[in-house]
Amino acid sequence: xxxTNTIGLALLxxxxxxxGVVINFAVEPxxxxxxxxxxxxxxxxxxxxxxxxxxxxxxxxxxxSVRDYEDDPLSLKEISQLLWAxxxxxxxxxxxxxxxxxxxxxxxxxxxxxxxxxxIESGVYRYFPESHELAVVLKGDVSxxxxxxxxxxxxxxxxxxxxxxxxxxxxxxxxxGERGTQxxxxxxxxxxxxxxxxxxxxxxxxxxxxxxxxxxVKETVKMSENETPLYVMPVGRK
Ligand SMILES: Cc1cc2nc3c(=O)[nH]c(=O)nc-3n(C[C@H](O)[C@H](O)[C@H](O)COP(=O)(O)O)c2cc1C
Numbered sequence: 001x002x003x004t005n006t007i008g009l010a011l012l013x014x015x016x017x018x019x020g021v022v023i024n025f026a027v028e029p030x031x032x033x034x035x036x037x038x039x040x041x042x043x044x045x046x047x048x049x050x051x052x053x054x055x056x057x058x059x060x061x062x063x064x065s066v067r068d069y070e071d072d073p074l075s076l077k078e079i080s081q082l083l084w085a086x087x088x089x090x091x092x093x094x095x096x097x098x099x100x101x102x103x104x105x106x107x108x109x110x111x112x113x114x115x116x117x118x119x120i121e122s123g124v125y126r127y128f129p130e131s132h133e134l135a136v137v138l139k140g141d142v143s144x145x146x147x148x149x150x151x152x153x154x155x156x157x158x159x160x161x162x163x164x165x166x167x168x169x170x171x172x173x174x175x176x177g178e179r180g181t182q183x184x185x186x187x188x189x190x191x192x193x194x195x196x197x198x199x200x201x202x203x204x205x206x207x208x209x210x211x212x213x214x215x216x217v218k219e220t221v222k223m224s225e226n227e228t229p230l231y232v233m234p235v236g237r238k
Pocket of ligand 1: 063064065066067153207208209210211212
């Protein structure tokens, strides 16, 4: 083999290696929850039910924004079901989730704020869809702070729990550039609608809250720097 051939072969090898790295970057599922370490204090959630008594059409028909809740706790089972509807993994073999996601990049994160729960203490938790677990972010009731951050919408503090959706724009922008910004908002809509219909099917009431101070919501649930709050969803018995 001539010297030129050897150099040529070496170059070809380097190019193949580089192409492999680029392809891998492009098609690997996103590193979900990549910016956070799961804390040691994690809570395994009960498995979600996948059969229900009310039809989708009935849930759509009955869904209405509810801002008045009984002062009852929600059970861990109900909380588990709501989180699964929001972002749970529905195809374990592919990691795909309950709501559609552009390029299956999953830019949404879900926080749970508990004021009054059964088998779960008051506090802020982060949901990990892959393991269907919660990690404790902080202990104690922050629902009054969340209501203040939601421009004084008092029903936020009256609900036994709130789900708070966050978006990590860089996850989607990495593939879709500027258009990725729209995709993240669209996805929050899908996930929130799932929660609305799931709540209805559990005979619970909820409302999507978009009027809030971003920085205050972020601070209340201790979001990471790269997360943007997208929705607050109080849920309770109607
Ligand atoms: C993007 C968006 C933001 C919203 N923000 C709030 C909010 O901050 N507070 C609130 O009480 N309702 C909020 N809502 C709920 C609407 O007021 C409600 O959906 C509307 O009145 C229609 O009533 P329905 O949901 O019962 O059909 C919001 C809805 C959307 C889609």
